[in-house]
Amino acid sequence: MDGPAAEGAGASAANAFPMAQLKILHMADVHLGGSGPAFGARVGEHQRRIEAAFVRCMDLALSQQVVAVCIVGDLFDSPRPSERTIQVALRELARLAGASPPIPCFLMPGNHDCLDKACVYHRPELQMEGLRVFRKAEPESFRLEDGSLAVHGNPQPCGVTRHEPMKGLHPDPSARVNIALAHGGILLPGITEEETALLTRDEIAGCGMDYVALGHWHDPTDYTCEGVVARFCGSPEIVSIGQKQAGGALLVSLGPAGVSTSREPTGALRYDSVTLDPEVHPGEEAIEEAVSALTDDNLMLDVTISGFAPEGFTCDMARLQEHLESGFFRLRLRDDTVPPAEELASGGATRRMIAPKAVGILRERMELARQAGDADAERIARRALQLTVALFEGREVLQ
Numbered sequence: 001m002d003g004p005a006a007e008g009a010g011a012s013a014a015n016a017f018p019m020a021q022l023k024i025l026h027m028a029d030v031h032l033g034g035s036g037p038a039f040g041a042r043v044g045e046h047q048r049r050i051e052a053a054f055v056r057c058m059d060l061a062l063s064q065q066v067v068a069v070c071i072v073g074d075l076f077d078s079p080r081p082s083e084r085t086i087q088v089a090l091r092e093l094a095r096l097a098g099a100s101p102p103i104p105c106f107l108m109p110g111n112h113d114c115l116d117k118a119c120v121y122h123r124p125e126l127q128m129e130g131l132r133v134f135r136k137a138e139p140e141s142f143r144l145e146d147g148s149l150a151v152h153g154n155p156q157p158c159g160v161t162r163h164e165p166m167k168g169l170h171p172d173p174s175a176r177v178n179i180a181l182a183h184g185g186i187l188l189p190g191i192t193e194e195e196t197a198l199l200t201r202d203e204i205a206g207c208g209m210d211y212v213a214l215g216h217w218h219d220p221t222d223y224t225c226e227g228v229v230a231r232f233c234g235s236p237e238i239v240s241i242g243q244k245q246a247g248g249a250l251l252v253s254l255g256p257a258g259v260s261t262s263r264e265p266t267g268a269l270r271y272d273s274v275t276l277d278p279e280v281h282p283g284e285e286a287i288e289e290a291v292s293a294l295t296d297d298n299l300m301l302d303v304t305i306s307g308f309a310p311e312g313f314t315c316d317m318a319r320l321q322e323h324l325e326s327g328f329f330r331l332r333l334r335d336d337t338v339p340p341a342e343e344l345a346s347g348g349a350t351r352r353m354i355a356p357k358a359v360g361i362l363r364e365r366m367e368l369a370r371q372a373g374d375a376d377a378e379r380i381a382r383r384a385l386q387l388t389v390a391l392f393e394g395r396e397v398l399q
Contacts, residue, residue, distance in 0.1 A: 021255035022148060022177055025061045025069045028215030029235035030054050031112065033085035034077025038241045039330060046329075049268055051088050053237035056266040057249050058092045062099055064251060068149060069096060069103060072215030072233070073110020073183030079119035079158060090125050097130045106142060106151040108134040110183040110215055111197055114158040134181075139168030143175055150175035152209070156183065156197055163197040171208045177254050180207055182230075183215040186223055201225045211252060211259055219245045220263055229259040237267035238300065241330075246270045269329055273302040278337050281305075284315045288324065295327035306336040308386050313340055338390045358388050 032054060035046040061069050075089060096103040107126075109115050115137050120126070126133055132142040137157040143150040150172035156163045163184065171178035184197030192198065197216065204212055205226035212230035214223065220234035237247035247267020253260045274294070281287045291303055305315065317335050325331040362385040369378035 027249040028072035031077040033081040069105040076113040108153040109155040116158040153181035166203040238269040300330040
């Protein structure tokens with residue numbers, strides 16, 4: 001992966017921005033109407049938070065007086081969203097059209113809200129003034145009347161097994177600034193080859209655009225290539241489990257000095273993960289206290305209990321989950337401890353293969369160290385016993 005571009009990186013197009021600074025809002029992957037079973041009973045609230053983040057994006061566009069908004073795919077989570085979801089989108093897009101002066105919006109379908117004959121993008125309400133929707137399943141370009149900006153995109157049709165978002169996109173020599181909208185992953189050999197929509201670094205480097213606005217990956221990432229600034233803006237709100245960064249949108253400035261970007265927060269949710277050592281938190285009460293201290297209704301938290309459990313360690317994870325989860329937007333607890341030596345030594349692993357002999361030797365060493373009053377030697381033997389039996393039982397042991 002190429003390193004992040006410095007602020008003010010040079011433009012790649014033939015023109016060198018012979019104009020005053022031009023500022024746009026780059027956003028993508030809103031997923032209005034979306035959520036999933038991983039959010040449990042909070043699916044409805046999650047959908048409302050996604051809508052609230054979209055509202056904040058429109059607020060940002062208006063307060064920053066951008067010259068255009070670019071929505072790079074997956075405004076909707078489905079090509080046929082509910083009527084309520086459509087009305088939320090129309091209400092907010094109308095705010096751009098009603099601004100003084102009106103703010104043009106370039107709206108391109110993605111892989112979730114892909115193009116077909118019955119998709120939402122053929123609704124007559126989406127013909128509102130200033131809204132340029134990429135409705136053709138082929139490369140298409142829009143140019144502002146004053147020649148300040150041309151925006152190019154190749155939206156994804158429904159049902160395709162392979163889509164090339166940058167295919168057929170060429171800069172408009174009559175426009176002072178050219179922007180490509182590309183909704184798809186970056187080809188990373190051995191990692192992303194199976195994704196339906198892909199573009200390459202070479203395509204970015206050779207596209208001739210002044211900026212490539214990327215969508216599809218939900219965390220912000222920089223894929224600037226050979227001077228062509230290309231960025232994933234990330235989703236305005238956390239929309240899926242595993243998304244690490246909070247929601248936001250990119251303010252992109254294009255001018256004589258080149259391209260600079262600033263990611264502005266629009267989401268309320270955040271993600272974090274913590275690992276608790278059972279020797280530091282030696283029981284259910286201590287673990288509950290540590291997790292409770294992190295209580296935050298906007299937090300999606302993963303907690304892993306990992307390490308060597310001391311003698312007498314017990315923790316009812318199901319009870320803790322039920323007791324604590326109301327304090328978080330989403331909580332996931334996982335017990336990854338190596339059980340106490342006495343518990344392991346009485347388990348099935350001690351009756352299989354060479355385990356009995358290994359366990360017997362280590363138990364004998366523990367007893368000898370205890371008789372000798374050598375606490376360090378006893379502790380080392382106990383750890384060795386835990387580790388040995390855990391490995392025999394196929395556990396993944398982290399040290």
